[in-house]
Amino acid sequence: MGEKQRRRQKEGGxxxxxxxxxxxxxxxxxxxxxxxxxxxAVMDGVIAKGINQVYLVGCGGSLAVMYPGKYMIDKYAGGVxxxxxxxxxxxxxxxxxxxxxxxxxxxxxxxxxEETLEAxxxxxxxxxxxxxxxxxxxxxxxxxVDFSFSYHGENGITESKMMFLYMIVFKLIKSLNMKFxxxxxxxxxERLPQALTNIRESIEEEGTRFAKxxxxxxxxxxxxxxxxxxxxxxxxxxxxxxxQWIHSAPFHAGEFFHGPFEIIEDHVPLxxxxxxxxxxxxxxxxxxxxxxxxxxxxxxxxxxYELPDISEEIRPLLSPFVVWTVLYRYAQYLETERxxxxxxxxxxxxxxx
Numbered sequence: 284m285g286e287k288q289r290r291r292q293k294e295g296g297x298x299x300x301x302x303x304x305x306x307x308x309x310x311x312x313x314x315x316x317x318x319x320x321x322x323x324a325v326m327d328g329v330i331a332k333g334i335n336q337v338y339l340v341g342c343g344g345s346l347a348v349m350y351p352g353k354y355m356i357d358k359y360a361g362g363v364x365x366x367x368x369x370x371x372x373x374x375x376x377x378x379x380x381x382x383x384x385x386x387x388x389x390x391x392x393x394x395x396x397e398e399t400l401e402a403x404x405x406x407x408x409x410x411x412x413x414x415x416x417x418x419x420x421x422x423x424x425x426x427x428v429d430f431s432f433s434y435h436g437e438n439g440i441t442e443s444k445m446m447f448l449y450m451i452v453f454k455l456i457k458s459l460n461m462k463f464x465x466x467x468x469x470x471x472x473e474r475l476p477q478a479l480t481n482i483r484e485s486i487e488e489e490g491t492r493f494a495k496x497x498x499x500x501x502x503x504x505x506x507x508x509x510x511x512x513x514x515x516x517x518x519x520x521x522x523x524x525x526x527q528w529i530h531s532a533p534f535h536a537g538e539f540f541h542g543p544f545e546i547i548e549d550h551v552p553l554x555x556x557x558x559x560x561x562x563x564x565x566x567x568x569x570x571x572x573x574x575x576x577x578x579x580x581x582x583x584x585x586x587x588y589e590l591p592d593i594s595e596e597i598r599p600l601l602s603p604f605v606v607w608t609v610l611y612r613y614a615q616y617l618e619t620e621r622x623x624x625x626x627x628x629x630x631x632x633x634x635x636x
């Protein structure tokens with residue numbers, strides 16, 4: 284058990300964990316939203332270069348947050364090609380089209396992920412414009428990119444990265460698609476901190492139930508599609524495998540019936556994530572199947588959570604924020620029920636690899 288986990292239990296268990304995390308969650312996100320003008324100014328210069336390609340690059344959770352960006356650019360920004368790469372693969376593939384008309388967006392929470400730093404160097408060598416976001420303003424990544432944004436702290440990490448990504452992408456889309464509701468999108472970003480805080484505070488009962496029901500599971504699978512697929516990936520890879528040592532795998536909802544559904548039986552736990560965008564029918568089909576064949580189904584549907592004063596036109600794009608906020612709160616309950624800190628590692632940052 285890690286020192287922070289011992290401290291948490293000593294000072295009040297699960298209630299302490301929630302208060303400790305929540306007390307500055309909203310302020311961190313408000314701080315990110317408050318950098319709207321800086322993001323807009325940076326993107327004005329980027330757009331002026333005639334960008335026609337966007338590469339979204341990261342590792343682990345910093346890769347997972349990029350999926351909504353690709354979805355939105357593909358859907359709304361004609362004339363721009365979008366690619367997602369794990370950082371190391373990006374440098375090994377060395378895309379031939381990467382150049383002066385390319386924007387490379389990189390993320391690393393620590394700002395020191397070696398593969399991502401190499402990707403930043405490689406991008407600038409090829410003449411691409413680079414934007415990075417990380418925890419600290421003076422991180423190594425911040426020093427290697429043309430423009431950097433930071434969110435300062437350990438709370439709301441995934442939400443903060445996605446907020447920066449959304450502001451960047453919204454601005455790019457606006458320059459290419461005058462019909463896109465940009466102003467409503469930016470207003471939604473400003474309103475998200477309070478909305479997500481309200482959601483966190485409203486799900487104690489369901490979070491507790493999830494943790495008690497799953498504390499002894501040896502495996503838990505996840506599935507989602509469209510802009511929420513990155514959330515399924517992050518939860519399986521970063522929370523369940525990395526942080527809880529529970530066997531897991533993320534299934535793309537569009538691929539669920541092309542292999543993965545064969546593993547579903549009554550005793551197999553499945554987290555099914557449902558957004559509100561136009562890829563929802565994939566998740567609905569998986570839902571109809573899972574309801575028949577497993578009693579250990581957890582459905583996280585963004586439709587079930589309130590986003591006050593946010594445009595109905597923009598709301599479907601925000602599903603990744605909603606479902607991640609719910610699932611991370613679940614993870615906080617799970618770590619206590621299992622007596623297994625989210626900060627405990629066997630290998631990461633401990634051994635050479």
